[in-house]
Amino acid sequence: MSDEKYFQNITARERAIFEGAITMGALFHQFVGTPVSFESANSLENAIMNSLELQPCINGVNVKIDRRILKESENEYQYLSLTGDMLDVQVVSEYGGVTVKVRMRYIEELHYPLMYVEEVD
């Protein structure tokens, strides 16, 4: 069984962009809010990568959680809730020979964690 018939109206390049974007939106909204500390960040990064790489057309996911923000946390509980500002993510999607890199990172001048297409090959 294949899903190809549902994607007749877009190109391979568009499909790769589509799937990379879904995965980036999914990543943000699944994991924002998770308790995270300097010590637990590595394990959370691994789970994010391993779970999102399962999605259709996804070849790779790189996630970096900003350790400086975690270190500077000033509450007495020694952890924070994960926010978009802490995340730098690259999702690599591929379809029909086209590879797309979708990026999310906090852009200072926009005051916003922007998702955009970094590269198309």
Place this chain on the structure above:
Amino acid sequence: MSDEKYFQNITARERAIFEGAITMGALFHQFVGTPVSFESANSLENAIMNSLELQPCINGVNVKIDRRILKESENEYQYLSLTGDMLDVQVVSEYGGVTVKVRMRYIEELHYPLMYVEEVD
């Protein structure tokens, strides 16, 4: 301040697809798991629409939660956790005069709630 410089490498049509896809991925992973009943479904649909329409380039969001599944719930607590199988969603994105409709619905033959591009204008 504008984000245009981050989107130089893709077309208007690709940008509309990109933003629609992000919002669909976001919707699924933000709201799956929410307690929902026949009575509360309408209020949850409204919140999903009103929150996701805030995202960049999104013109409209239509969400239908399957009332039959909610009615047939057989546990004694009279509610369920929202799953992808209960959702039929259409996200309308627009950029540079191109309108894209992204759809998610459960596809019986795929055993999967598929996200795909339904229409591009």
Place this chain on the structure above:
Amino acid sequence: MSDEKYFQNITARERAIFEGAITMGALFHQFVGTPVSFESANSLENAIMNSLELQPCINGVNVKIDRRILKESENEYQYLSLTGDMLDVQVVSEYGGVTVKVRMRYIEELHYPLMYVEEVD
């Protein structure tokens, strides 16, 4: 079918505390990350209340999203991701004649959105 046999080892008061606490943890981690603006806040508050009131032993949920924080948002997209700092929540649980009010609000001196038992009757 009843769940009573699973709660033999705790008192009615403890059961009410237990259920109120579950619902508060659920609320935070289900909805943090949701896009929210000054205009959409009311619809999100309603959905949070209607969905969490479905959980066992919950009689009422009051949610206030801080409108000042939403107004002061300085990014160009005119919305924010919901965080714990924006939330003031009261969950009312009841079991065996005991009513418990669980509260979550941002406590300045703790730099933390604290969940605690506000009242037991």
Place this chain on the structure above:
Amino acid sequence: MSDEKYFQNITARERAIFEGAITMGALFHQFVGTPVSFESANSLENAIMNSLELQPCINGVNVKIDRRILKESENEYQYLSLTGDMLDVQVVSEYGGVTVKVRMRYIEELHYPLMYVEEVD
């Protein structure tokens, strides 16, 4: 800075129950919906344990994701969205010398993943 003044009206035993319950509600609603496969389950279990153990008064978290359900998945994408039915969780909380074990597991006769207090010491 301490949070003790917010917990004057409950006993040590009640505090331990309260914190264990919050963490169980948090766990369910943070991670339900995450893509998971037979291969990625171990990494997701680790991240869940490491993140929830950060919460106040939590001494240990054990999470088992049901591998049989993952193996039997019949869709062509070879993964599922995490649901409560796949989870067997034990959260160990401790306060003032009292240890509480909160459990969540799917109860066949209730058709429901029940959260309850398994043990108090």
